[in-house]
Amino acid sequence: MNPKKIAAEEAVKLVEDGMIIGLGTGSTAYWAIERIGQRVKEGLRIQSVATSKRSEEQARRLGIPIIPLEDIERIDLTIDGADEADGDRNLIKGGGGALLREKIIATHSKRLVIVADESKTVDTLGRFPLPVEIVSFGANLTLLRLTALEGHPHIRMEGDRPYVTDNGNWIADCRFEAIADAPRLERELNLIPGVVENGLFIGMASSVYVGHADGSVTVQ
Numbered sequence: 001m002n003p004k005k006i007a008a009e010e011a012v013k014l015v016e017d018g019m020i021i022g023l024g025t026g027s028t029a030y031w032a033i034e035r036i037g038q039r040v041k042e043g044l045r046i047q048s049v050a051t052s053k054r055s056e057e058q059a060r061r062l063g064i065p066i067i068p069l070e071d072i073e074r075i076d077l078t079i080d081g082a083d084e085a086d087g088d089r090n091l092i093k094g095g096g097g098a099l100l101r102e103k104i105i106a107t108h109s110k111r112l113v114i115v116a117d118e119s120k121t122v123d124t125l126g127r128f129p130l131p132v133e134i135v136s137f138g139a140n141l142t143l144l145r146l147t148a149l150e151g152h153p154h155i156r157m158e159g160d161r162p163y164v165t166d167n168g169n170w171i172a173d174c175r176f177e178a179i180a181d182a183p184r185l186e187r188e189l190n191l192i193p194g195v196v197e198n199g200l201f202i203g204m205a206s207s208v209y210v211g212h213a214d215g216s217v218t219v220q
């Protein structure tokens with residue numbers, strides 16, 4: 001039993017005919033997209049928007065209808081993964097670099113359902129390095145501000161070059177270890193010029209589907 005797969009497949013039971021679905025990014029959201037693809041082949045009628053180029057390619061390969069964001073006014077349900085989820089369903093996201101598109105889609109979704117295995121559940125957010133998307137211009141100065149917040153930032157690398165997001169930006173991974181006041185940190189980070197968005201998703205998730213090794217799924 002793959003806990004990520006069973007959590008994702010359970011969440012896909014929420015998808016109904018006529019919905020506009022936000023497709024998440026990552027190794028857990030992957031299974032949700034696969035299952036949605038199967039259901040589309042069986043006759044499910046939905047439209048979707050993707051949170052990354054990777055997920056869009058997967059959806060197109062599976063025949064899931066993708067619509068441009070400019071053409072929609074609502075998203076009914078988004079199913080996405082997370083790097084950490086606390087007991088209040090606050091999240092760290094962006095381990096796969098998709099946080100900006102994910103946050104835009106999540107903000108405009110009537111429901112954000114998170115799918116994860118139990119390794120992602122935590123008491124306090126922050127052990128997973130918090131991804132912060134920054135513009136490359138003046139990145140060294142932006143890093144100084146992140147350091148002043150005790151974020152111990154490191155530019156994410158891909159080989160010997162900075163990793164570049166779907167939006168052409170860089171990611172600074174920040175080690176806060178334990179984030180005592182996540183709403184405040186989210187605001188402080190986004191006030192830094194050069195920061196585009198950060199991976200704290202506070203009060204956004206409607207539910208978290210957690211897959212366990214014994215094949216069960218619990219919903220928080």
Ligand SMILES: O=C[C@H](O)[C@H](O)[C@H](O)COP(=O)(O)O
Nearest residue numbers: 026027028081094096097098
């Ligand atoms: O940028 C990536 C996303 O936020 C992912 O949803 C997150 O990193 C979790 O990915 P995974 O399911 O692969 O652990």
